[in-house]
Amino acid sequence: MLASLELPIYSQVTGPQVDYGLVAGLGLVTSFDLKPRASWGAADVATLGVAGTSAPLVPVPGKITVFDLWAEWCAPCRELDDKLAALARRHPDRIAVRKLDVVDSDSAAWLRYLAPGSFELPHIKVYGADGVVRFEKTAPPDELVKAVEALLR
Numbered sequence: 252m253l254a255s256l257e258l259p260i261y262s263q264v265t266g267p268q269v270d271y272g273l274v275a276g277l278g279l280v281t282s283f284d285l286k287p288r289a290s291w292g293a294a295d296v297a298t299l300g301v302a303g304t305s306a307p308l309v310p311v312p313g314k315i316t317v318f319d320l321w322a323e324w325c326a327p328c329r330e331l332d333d334k335l336a337a338l339a340r341r342h343p344d345r346i347a348v349r350k351l352d353v354v355d356s357d358s359a360a361w362l363r364y365l366a367p368g369s370f371e372l373p374h375i376k377v378y379g380a381d382g383v384v385r386f387e388k389t390a391p392p393d394e395l396v397k398a399v400e401a402l403l404r
Contacts, residue, residue: 294339295347303358310378311347315385315402318376319350320364331373331392338396342403345380377402 295314300306310316319335321328332350339346353360353372365374368387375395376387385402388395 291336291348292340294336294343296336296339297347297349299349299351300360302352303354303360305359305363306351308349308351308364308376310382311349312382313380314347315345315380315399316347316349316378317399318378319348320353320360320370320372320374320376321350322353322355322372324355325372327392328373331375331395334392334396335399338399345403346399375399 295311299308299318308318317335317339319328319331321332335348339348351360351364353365355361356366364376365371370387370389372389373392373395374387374389377385377399379385379402386398388398390398
């Protein structure tokens with residue numbers, strides 16, 4: 252949706268000419284994502300806590316655990332969601348995905364997990380099957396998925 256309103260603050264008419272000295276404008280823009288949400292199927296996926304809370308990141312024993320820190324308004328995060336879902340469906344016995352909606356930069360989740368490392372979105376933190384952190388990264392979705400695939404080799 253796009254809306255705009257402009258009103259003259261001051262105008263002067265001189266003959267057939269109208270002179271606007273100052274015009275104030277107000278605009279409103281929004282976007283809609285019409286693409287359907289990712290289908291996780293039989294993949295091991297779960298949501299951590301209430302959106303915005305700093306739920307603890309506890310890896311799943313025996314599986315590579317991908318903690319996906321995301322936000323509803325983040326378009327690259329939605330793209331990563333699709334790619335992680337496909338990867339998790341291909342390897343349901345080896346990968347567990349845990350999603351944490353960080354909401355915005357003022358939330359407890361953002362302040363605990365993203366702010367200290369000056370990370371942005373999309374962002375993942377990955378633990379190996381042994382429960383040890385393998386990497387933590389902010390990057391484009393394709394790069395993040397390739398990094399997780401590298402652990403599967």
